[in-house]
Amino acid sequence: MAREIYQAIVDGILIGGVYALMAVGLTLIFGVLDIINIAQGILVVLGAYLSYGLAARLHIDLFVGLLITVPAMFVLGVAIQWSFIRPLRGRERTSMTLLVSYAIALIIEGILYEIAGPDVRNLNAWYVTSSIRIFGFYLAYIYLFGFVMAVVLVLALYVLLYRTRFGRSVRATMQDETAARLVGIDTNRVAALTFGIGVAVTAAGGMMFGATNGGFNPNSGYDLISRLLAIIILGGLGSIGGALAASVFMLTLQSLVDIWQPQWATAVFYAALVLVLLIRPTGFFGRAPVRAQ
Amino acid sequence: MTRAQGLRAAGVVAVLAAAVAFPQVFTNPAVTNYGVFAMIFVAVASAWNTFSGFSGYISLGHAVFFGSGAYAVGIAARGWHVGGDGVFGLMPLGAVVGALIAVPFGLVALRVRRHTFIVITIAMFFIFQLMAFNFSFTQGSSGLDAPFLSWNTQTFNNPFYYIALACAVGATALAWLVRRSRFGLQLRAIRDDEDRARGLGVHAMRVKLSAFVLSAAITGLVGGLWFYYIAQVEPQTGFDPLFDLFVVLMAFFGGLGTVSGPVLGALIIEPGQLYLTTVFTNAYLSEILLGALFLAVVLFMPRGVIPTSAEWITRLRTRGRPAVAPGPGSAAAAAPSPAEGAKT
Numbered sequence: 001m002a003r004e005i006y007q008a009i010v011d012g013i014l015i016g017g018v019y020a021l022m023a024v025g026l027t028l029i030f031g032v033l034d035i036i037n038i039a040q041g042i043l044v045v046l047g048a049y050l051s052y053g054l055a056a057r058l059h060i061d062l063f064v065g066l067l068i069t070v071p072a073m074f075v076l077g078v079a080i081q082w083s084f085i086r087p088l089r090g091r092e093r094t095s096m097t098l099l100v101s102y103a104i105a106l107i108i109e110g111i112l113y114e115i116a117g118p119d120v121r122n123l124n125a126w127y128v129t130s131s132i133r134i135f136g137f138y139l140a141y142i143y144l145f146g147f148v149m150a151v152v153l154v155l156a157l158y159v160l161l162y163r164t165r166f167g168r169s170v171r172a173t174m175q176d177e178t179a180a181r182l183v184g185i186d187t188n189r190v191a192a193l194t195f196g197i198g199v200a201v202t203a204a205g206g207m208m209f210g211a212t213n214g215g216f217n218p219n220s221g222y223d224l225i226s227r228l229l230a231i232i233i234l235g236g237l238g239s240i241g242g243a244l245a246a247s248v249f250m251l252t253l254q255s256l257v258d259i260w261q262p263q264w265a266t267a268v269f270y271a272a273l274v275l276v277l278l279i280r281p282t283g284f285f286g287r288a289p290v291r292a293q
Numbered sequence: 294m295t296r297a298q299g300l301r302a303a304g305v306v307a308v309l310a311a312a313v314a315f316p317q318v319f320t321n322p323a324v325t326n327y328g329v330f331a332m333i334f335v336a337v338a339s340a341w342n343t344f345s346g347f348s349g350y351i352s353l354g355h356a357v358f359f360g361s362g363a364y365a366v367g368i369a370a371r372g373w374h375v376g377g378d379g380v381f382g383l384m385p386l387g388a389v390v391g392a393l394i395a396v397p398f399g400l401v402a403l404r405v406r407r408h409t410f411i412v413i414t415i416a417m418f419f420i421f422q423l424m425a426f427n428f429s430f431t432q433g434s435s436g437l438d439a440p441f442l443s444w445n446t447q448t449f450n451n452p453f454y455y456i457a458l459a460c461a462v463g464a465t466a467l468a469w470l471v472r473r474s475r476f477g478l479q480l481r482a483i484r485d486d487e488d489r490a491r492g493l494g495v496h497a498m499r500v501k502l503s504a505f506v507l508s509a510a511i512t513g514l515v516g517g518l519w520f521y522y523i524a525q526v527e528p529q530t531g532f533d534p535l536f537d538l539f540v541v542l543m544a545f546f547g548g549l550g551t552v553s554g555p556v557l558g559a560l561i562i563e564p565g566q567l568y569l570t571t572v573f574t575n576a577y578l579s580e581i582l583l584g585a586l587f588l589a590v591v592l593f594m595p596r597g598v599i600p601t602s603a604e605w606i607t608r609l610r611t612r613g614r615p616a617v618a619p620g621p622g623s624a625a626a627a628a629p630s631p632a633e634g635a636k637t
Contacts, residue, residue: 036408087592094407095351099545100591102538106584113577222534226419229412237408267423270416274401277413281405 004259007137012252014143015212017150020247022205022224023231024154024240025198031174031238032194035085035097039105041225043199046108047073047206048216052121062125062207063145069203077199080104081192105221112218120217123210146208153204154244157197161240170194174238223266230273235284242285312458316451325450327564329522332457334563336515338543338555339464343471344508345541346550348501349484350403353537354414357421358509360531361394362387362516367437367526368430376440381456384517391513392506399505403498406487418532425528436527439520453522460518461556464511469552471504480504481550539566546590548597557598 026040047069054065084100122128127141161167172180173190181187209224210216231250235242250269258265276284312332316325337359345352366383369375375383402413425431442449471477479500482490491497520526543562547554569579594601 030408036411084588084592095411095541095545095549096591098351098411099541099587103584103587103591106587107581110577110581110584113580226415230416233409233412263427264423267420267427270420273416274413274420277405277409278401281409 003137005256006135008255008259009252010137010139011143012255013248014139014147015255016248016251017147017154018205018208018212019227019231019251020244021150021153021201021208023228023235023243023247024157025201025205026228027232027235027238027240027243028157028170029195029198030232031240032170033081033085033097033191035094035101036229037195037198038098038101038225039080039108040101040198040202040228041223042105042108042112042218042221043073043076043202044206044209044224045216045218045221046112047203048123048210049112049116049121049206050203051207051210052123055123055125062123062211063149066204066207069207070200073203074196074200078192078196080199081195085195086188086191105225109218109221116218118217118219120215121210122215123207125211128211140212142208142211146212149204150208153201157201157240160197166190166193227269230269234273234276236282239285245284309462312462316454320447322447322450325454327567329450329453329457330567331560331563332454332461333515333519333522334539334543334559335461335556336457336464337512338540338547338559339461339468339552340508340511340515341540342544342550342552342555343464343468343511344504346544346555347471347477347480347484348504350406350410350501350505351541352414352505352508353411353541354398354402354418355508355512355540356532356534356536357398357414357418358391358394358512359516359519359536360421360425360526360528360533362391362513363520363526363531364425364431364437365390365513366517367439367520370440371437377442380440380442380521381452384456384514387517388510388514391516392510394513395506395509396502398509399502403501403505418534418537422528422532425532431528434528436525436531437520439524439526441524442521453518456518457515457522460511460515464515465552465556467507467511468555471507472552476500476503484550539563542587542590545597546594548599548601551597551599554597554599 022040022044026037029035029037029040050069050072051062051065054060054068055062060068084104085097088096088100125142127145129140131138131140132144133139159167161170169180169185169190170193172183172185173187173194177187180190209220213220227250231246232243234250235244235246250272253272254265254269257268315328319325319328337355341352341355344350366380366387369383369386370380398417402410402417405413425436426434431437444452471480479490479495482493482495483497483501487497516531520531523530539562543558544555545558546562547556547558566579566583569582573579573582590597
């Protein structure tokens, strides 16, 4: 029993790292653009398919393939922001951006179905199938590699946000867009690049998702986006540290419940969200809105 | 009654008459099927709009009430061995269950605003879908079957159509009443600035919760009807994420917060979507088209068809005249202009 609990906690932390990677993109986009990108889930699935295509057709290693898919997803993100998100203004912007990103998700999902079909796919490589024995339990290498990659990427994001000039303008835009514009920050450019970065990390997240989720198809986006939303709300919208903490917390909780009640494991995810928000409506690390509308 | 009000009343009567005559004119069951679904969605979109459109709290969890209504009447019909025409007597149960679920749901979700509210409604939706999968009384993934109705296949849809029409008219009338009432004004005050509304003495929580429960009750009622019509409910059809999306799209397409907007949106989008899925046997292509339609609506008519076209009409009618009426004392003010005459 104790062994299972340890295993569940380790699993939760390792998979939590992968979710953190996807959730950070989402919360970053929220913080800067004040929108919830519903398409994030399907973009992760798209990232998984891109890795799948590169691996199956061109025999490119999953991790090496990221050198191609991450820039490609970045460009896609900038293009989406520039053509569909940027034109939206006005009072209904919150709900409209939600609908637009939902529409984008539908289109991408349809295209993926059209090209790849509904069959469930798996990303395969030697490190997905073979395991390593650590402290008495077995772990597929992919979890370790993925966790390391997630940590590296999140650190890189941290450096980008807190140690560069661009990062400072991103944080300034997150705090107060009008003031940021007044001090000479090109907030449109910041918004486009942030959206691009937020989408680019889904390429890495998608590769990990495809390799560890036990199969994916174009329909996987719905389940994924709802989990990611629960994570970023729990962590506090716009808080990067919160997204990290909430990912690890939620995934650990889920894998613990999975030991006893596997059919309820997913529900616990959302129930935890509801319970936490009852006590703390802004999530773990969220700031209270100055003047919510 | 002014001329504009008269025209509007005549329009409503004409639309109602057309709706009542519809299954008598088009007797083909394939066509009346479109009618039943359209009416079901008119009712749901109006109900959704009565809460979300007026209060600005966008709910992506109304499928919770729809599915719960469907399951409630399904379980009751099975447990009490109700068959034949008696099943329609159980429909109010759907409304009661929808309302009962909405109270705790609303008490939790309405504490938070904007994006967080939307996400909570999505979370609730997934919890309910999972419950439908996992509980034994909902019979898991196989779902529930409705009692068999041994009606003539040629006119099978008609009773459903008229009941759905009654629900649709009721929901729309309710939306109209709410919009005109003090209650509706409070809701819209909350939409525009909740803190200020509270400062002015609006009991925000009470008002929001009442609208939420009202909206949920209608959605649950219609969910029960939908269940009898398609004769079965499964967790993924009763609690369908696309349902929420469609309802929002309908209300947006027609015009959020207007009374006629969601009706128009449902009348166009639901048959359109059914038509697309029959024309394109390839469901994915219709999904892409739907997404593209969605994008087009939001980008080109961000405020919906009804408000945008009302703007266009006003612009057409006032073309060539100054945008602001000349002040008192000017020559134009003495004689009412044709535009003013048309308005009064």
